[in-house]
Amino acid sequence: METPAPKPNLLDLDLAACAALVAALGFKAFHGRNLFKWIHKHGIIDYDRMTDCPKGLRAALDSAVTLGLPRIIHTQPSADGTIKWVMELDDGQRVETVYIPEDGRSTLCVSSQVGCALNCAFCATARQGFNRNLRVSEIVGQVWHATRQRGVAPTNVVMMGMGEPLANFEAVVTAMAVMQDDLAYNLSKYRVTLSTSGIVPNIYRLREVCDVSLAVSLHAPNNPLRDELVPINRKYPLEELLPACRAYLAADQRRKITWEYVMLDGINDSLQHAKQLIRLLEGTPSKLNLIPFNPFPGSGFAATPPERLAVFRERLMRSGLLVFTRKTRGDEIAAACGQLVGRVDDRTRRGTHPIPVAMPQLGLASR
Numbered sequence: 001m002e003t004p005a006p007k008p009n010l011l012d013l014d015l016a017a018c019a020a021l022v023a024a025l026g027f028k029a030f031h032g033r034n035l036f037k038w039i040h041k042h043g044i045i046d047y048d049r050m051t052d053c054p055k056g057l058r059a060a061l062d063s064a065v066t067l068g069l070p071r072i073i074h075t076q077p078s079a080d081g082t083i084k085w086v087m088e089l090d091d092g093q094r095v096e097t098v099y100i101p102e103d104g105r106s107t108l109c110v111s112s113q114v115g116c117a118l119n120c121a122f123c124a125t126a127r128q129g130f131n132r133n134l135r136v137s138e139i140v141g142q143v144w145h146a147t148r149q150r151g152v153a154p155t156n157v158v159m160m161g162m163g164e165p166l167a168n169f170e171a172v173v174t175a176m177a178v179m180q181d182d183l184a185y186n187l188s189k190y191r192v193t194l195s196t197s198g199i200v201p202n203i204y205r206l207r208e209v210c211d212v213s214l215a216v217s218l219h220a221p222n223n224p225l226r227d228e229l230v231p232i233n234r235k236y237p238l239e240e241l242l243p244a245c246r247a248y249l250a251a252d253q254r255r256k257i258t259w260e261y262v263m264l265d266g267i268n269d270s271l272q273h274a275k276q277l278i279r280l281l282e283g284t285p286s287k288l289n290l291i292p293f294n295p296f297p298g299s300g301f302a303a304t305p306p307e308r309l310a311v312f313r314e315r316l317m318r319s320g321l322l323v324f325t326r327k328t329r330g331d332e333i334a335a336a337c338g339q340l341v342g343r344v345d346d347r348t349r350r351g352t353h354p355i356p357v358a359m360p361q362l363g364l365a366s367r
């Protein structure tokens with residue numbers, strides 16, 4: 001006997017697909033739009049509470065689809081207001097989502113994969129290796145939960161959590177469309193940012209299918225160093241990355257590329273590197289974010305001391321570059337850049353959250 005196809009999950013659908021599904025069940029498409037709005041804008045996933053949903057449709061949905069969300073298994077608040085949620089997926093895998101409140105805005109840092117395959121030298125997520133891509137429902141589900149938890153949608157979403165978003169292209173693009181939909185989270189195109197380590201062909205593809213801000217993890221101003229720090233550079237070197245970024249911007253003169261540059265003591269933080277960086281970014285509308293390195297056990301790197309970081313920054317600014325130093329947020333709960341590993345930290349859990357959670361296997365034999 002054939003096994004029946006798994007039921008579609010409503011949370012995997014964008015607005016058009018939701019409307020099409022409802023139409024396929026024999027109901028008017030506008031009921032699909034209402035359904036989408038109930039789920040995302042109002043956070044209601046119980047058909048009985050969707051007051052304008054016809055009884056017949058509720059029954060049809062009950063038998064035809066599921067409504068699956070990740071499950072928050074751990075909430076870790078930090079003294080600076082940052083909150084890290086560990087979310088568990090259907091198959092027991094875990095990802096992390098970080099909420100960062102700031103004056104007048106709130107940024108949600110969303111994961112796109114369980115683990116990551118790109119093996120950047122200084123990133124804790126890399127040490128886990130790659131496990132799998134997240135589904136649309138598992139990406140949007142992070143935004144759904146954060147919105148319910150905070151009572152209001154975040155003002156900004158950055159695809160800067162675990163994983164390489166351009167390596168999970170279709171799901172990430174659909175999820176970002178849901179984030180931008182005014183029947184859902186209604187985020188403007190300047191308030192959804194995708195961060196990539198530089199998968200060049202997919203930067204070109206991205207530009208064809210959506211309109212979001214682009215951040216690129218640069219971390220080195222020349223190929224030999226970037227080959228070491230961000231190994232995807234061996235496949236897509238700087239002379240291919242930069243034109244792809246400029247092409248991405250061509251559609252919108254108001255945009256800039258946000259370059260992320262993690263400051264590693266004695267590795268990429270000399271004045272020589274600053275000069276190379278200035279030359280590299282010449283002619284590309286840019287904003288440079290210097291990120292203090294967030295250490296983790298066994299990383300083998302140290303953070304550039306603040307005084308040297310200031311000198312580096314000063315040199316860049318003198319050239320006219322727009323440079324910011326990213327404030328490290330949530331580092332004491334391991335929620336800062338490059339520290340996300342989908343793990344519930346035993347030290348902070350003790351006493352407050354009595355759920356027994358096994359530590360996932362950390363590290364691949366190859367590293």
Ligand code: SAH
Nearest residue numbers: 123160164195196197217260293294337338
């Ligand atoms: N894979 C995507 C999305 C991750 S974004 C990308 O590479 O852009 C997370 C950002 O934090 C990236 O810029 C990453 O390079 C940076 N990062 C990784 N490990 C870090 C660490 N230990 N300290 C500071 N930043 C780190």
